[in-house]
Amino acid sequence: MSSMAASDEDVSHKSEDPEQDELPTVPDRVALSGMPIYLVEKRLGKGGFGQVCLGRRLQQRRSTPANKPNKVAIKFESTSSKGCSNGGPPYEWQVYTKISGCYGIPKIFAKGTQAGFYIMVMELLGPSVWDVWNAEGQALSVPYVACVATEALRALQDLHDRGYVHGDVKPENLLLGAPDTPDATRLYLVDLGLAQRYTSSGTMCHLPYHQNPNEFRGTIRYASVHAHLGRISSRRDDLESLAYTLVFLLSGCLPWQGFQGEDKGYQVCKKKMDTNAEMLCLKGWPSAFRVFMEAVLALKYDEEPKYDAYMALFRPLTGHGASRPLTIFPVEEPPPKKVTGRKRARDDSAENTAAELGLSLPEDARKKARTGWAGSQWITVYVKRKPMKQRYHYNVNADRLTTHVEKGYGEGLLITAVASSKGLWAVIMDASAKHKGQAYKLTNGVFMPRDWITEKWDQGYYITAVAGSENFSSLVVMTKGTKWTQQSYKVDSTFPYEWIKKKWRENFHVTSIGTAGSPSTKQQWAVVMSRDTDFRHQVVEIDFQYPSEGIHYHWDKGYRITACGATQHQAAVVMSLPKRAGGEPTQETLRTGEFPAAYVKEKWERDLYIDLVAYGRTVS
Numbered sequence: 001m002s003s004m005a006a007s008d009e010d011v012s013h014k015s016e017d018p019e020q021d022e023l024p025t026v027p028d029r030v031a032l033s034g035m036p037i038y039l040v041e042k043r044l045g046k047g048g049f050g051q052v053c054l055g056r057r058l059q060q061r062r063s064t065p066a067n068k069p070n071k072v073a074i075k076f077e078s079t080s081s082k083g084c085s086n087g088g089p090p091y092e093w094q095v096y097t098k099i100s101g102c103y104g105i106p107k108i109f110a111k112g113t114q115a116g117f118y119i120m121v122m123e124l125l126g127p128s129v130w131d132v133w134n135a136e137g138q139a140l141s142v143p144y145v146a147c148v149a150t151e152a153l154r155a156l157q158d159l160h161d162r163g164y165v166h167g168d169v170k171p172e173n174l175l176l177g178a179p180d181t182p183d184a185t186r187l188y189l190v191d192l193g194l195a196q197r198y199t200s201s202g203t204m205c206h207l208p209y210h211q212n213p214n215e216f217r218g219t220i221r222y223a224s225v226h227a228h229l230g231r232i233s234s235r236r237d238d239l240e241s242l243a244y245t246l247v248f249l250l251s252g253c254l255p256w257q258g259f260q261g262e263d264k265g266y267q268v269c270k271k272k273m274d275t276n277a278e279m280l281c282l283k284g285w286p287s288a289f290r291v292f293m294e295a296v297l298a299l300k301y302d303e304e305p306k307y308d309a310y311m312a313l314f315r316p317l318t319g320h321g322a323s324r325p326l327t328i329f330p331v332e333e334p335p336p337k338k339v340t341g342r343k344r345a346r347d348d349s350a351e352n353t354a355a356e357l358g359l360s361l362p363e364d365a366r367k368k369a370r371t372g373w374a375g376s377q378w379i380t381v382y383v384k385r386k387p388m389k390q391r392y393h394y395n396v397n398a399d400r401l402t403t404h405v406e407k408g409y410g411e412g413l414l415i416t417a418v419a420s421s422k423g424l425w426a427v428i429m430d431a432s433a434k435h436k437g438q439a440y441k442l443t444n445g446v447f448m449p450r451d452w453i454t455e456k457w458d459q460g461y462y463i464t465a466v467a468g469s470e471n472f473s474s475l476v477v478m479t480k481g482t483k484w485t486q487q488s489y490k491v492d493s494t495f496p497y498e499w500i501k502k503k504w505r506e507n508f509h510v511t512s513i514g515t516a517g518s519p520s521t522k523q524q525w526a527v528v529m530s531r532d533t534d535f536r537h538q539v540v541e542i543d544f545q546y547p548s549e550g551i552h553y554h555w556d557k558g559y560r561i562t563a564c565g566a567t568q569h570q571a572a573v574v575m576s577l578p579k580r581a582g583g584e585p586t587q588e589t590l591r592t593g594e595f596p597a598a599y600v601k602e603k604w605e606r607d608l609y610i611d612l613v614a615y616g617r618t619v620s
């Protein structure tokens with residue numbers, strides 16, 4: 001079973017030296033009911049929670065029944081291991097039972113307990129693709145990697161059809177068959193410790209989308225960006241991990257290797273977002289690898305991957321007949337085309353296959369997919385309201401701010417949203433709130449002026465909007481007469497999701513988000529949470545780009561955006577369900593390079609008013 005966030009940057013990452021291991025001593029023979037006795041011989045491998053040993057049948061038979069072979073692999077997991085759920089057998093057992101017979105998954109002959117171990121007797125396999133990659137000088141040929149691709153895809157297709165995602169696709173979990181057997185060139189997918197259902201077991205419907213930022217499962221090097229961001233697993237995640245695995249096997253490295261430190265996962269995820277398919281797939285490679293990568297990176301949460309089309313991309317690269325490095329799933333193959341100029345024709349065929357199979361992304365979709373460069377934009381959120389007066393000011397210098405705000409106050413307007421871009425301020429004022437008073441503070445180089453905020457809290461004001469600039473100056477707006485009964489805020493260099501979860505349990509909800517700093521300084525988030533709001537439930541969507549997919553998903557479920565903020569690395573959106581169901585306001589969002597002055601007037605004509613504004617990273 002894999003650890004929660006296994007780090008695997010070291011190339012020589014598996015020690016097989018028994019001197020260095022502190023693993024519990026396993027029995028020297030295994031006798032499970034219905035099975036012959038197996039003598040336990042050398043250790044074949046070990047993982048986070050268990051060890052796998054060779055088992056040799058005590059009384060060997062010349063011809064053995066397929067379900068009681070002479071040699072097996074025996075996986076031992078201590079009954080007190082953390083990997084065993086609620087003191088019961090390892091979770092992986094359940095998964096193996098549910099998916100038995102799946103293509104490319106090793107056979108399980110027996111499961112049982114003996115001498116303080118959960119024991120699983122399984123089909124004996126050979127070295128992993130990682131071992132082969134290492135033995136071959138840390139790079140594998142195109143035909144070899146194309147075979148790995150087709151076989152892994154076929155196995156994943158079957159696994160996904162059974163309602164499971166693997167959750168940890170990587171070279172170490174792709175094993176060849178046992179050496180010196182007819183299966184020695186077959187590929188198997190092992191380690192189902194992180195496998196999860198992505199459909200409900202009863203209805204087989206796709207599980208609803210959800211993001212739990214900070215929750216990570218898998219292996220950092222190969223994990224999908226969605227896994228890094230805590231989105232619940234779906235089929236696209238296995239395919240993204242497979243795409244990274246293929247690049248690793250071909251090139252010998254991935255651009256995000258080498259990050260260290262506490263925020264390694266964050267740095268790796270950011271680098272993945274900053275790297276597009278073209279950057280990963282080197283120029284001389286057949287285009288199938290790039291086309292596959294582009295297609296899987298563009299998959300939606302519940303979209304069914306086009307496995308057959310992906311396999312069709314790689315098949316022509318696997319070689320023919322006996323020259324093929326691995327056995328691949330047999331399909332009727334078209335005769336090889338007669339071509340002149342071999343390399344060029346091969347590349348064209350991948351592009352053509354992609355187009356025929358609907359894999360090529362149209363140019364506009366390509367632009368929306370990971371572009372490989374980070375860009376900041378204005379995010380404005382509009383809400384439908386009864387006609388009212390609204391004013392916006394943008395590119396406002398600190399010296400001019402008071403003049404604009406006091407003028408608005410004179411007209412009976414209050415500040416409802418603020419933002420900062422390139423040292424200048426944006427302020428939205430309108431007549432929507434019927435509050436009893438407002439105060440604001442513009443600081444110079446101090447993000448969130450604690451003393452002033454505390455003083456205003458004592459006078460019955462609550463923070464209703466906040467923004468920060470690159471040099472940590474901040475604009476804090478506090479309003480009197482909200483229904484809230486208590487307020488708390490947190491300033492942190494990473495998005496404080498754990499703190500938010502704790503406060504949710506205390507009946508607080510996020511009511512404002514502000515950010516400050518720049519990539520050259522430290523970036524900071526300020527999240528304000530208030531008690532007794534009108535919200536019933538909240539979710540957070542956070543990404544290294546504007547989290548459109550999550551926003552649309554939650555809009556459909558009745559959630560509306562009620563807070564948003566962005567640093568120059570990430571954008572976060574908080575969406576809420578109101579306590580009173582029904583009547584959710586119409587909401588629209590806009591992302592623009594410049595402040596959307598021209599669009600705002602158009603929106604006003606449709607009674608859509610700016611509700612929230614932020615400036616920060618929206619593009620990857």
Ligand SMILES: Nc1ncnc2c1ncn2[C@@H]1O[C@H](COP(=O)(O)OP(=O)(O)OP(=O)(O)O)[C@@H](O)[C@H]1O
Pocket residue numbers: 001002003044045046047048049050051052073106122123124125126128172173190191192193
């Ligand atoms: N059927 C098998 N035949 C031969 N070797 C095997 C077999 N299954 C596993 N191994 C070897 O044992 C190692 C550990 O197996 P596995 O990944 O299933 O254990 P794990 O405890 O779940 O590991 P991890 O913590 O890395 O996820 C594998 O990397 C592989 O080298």
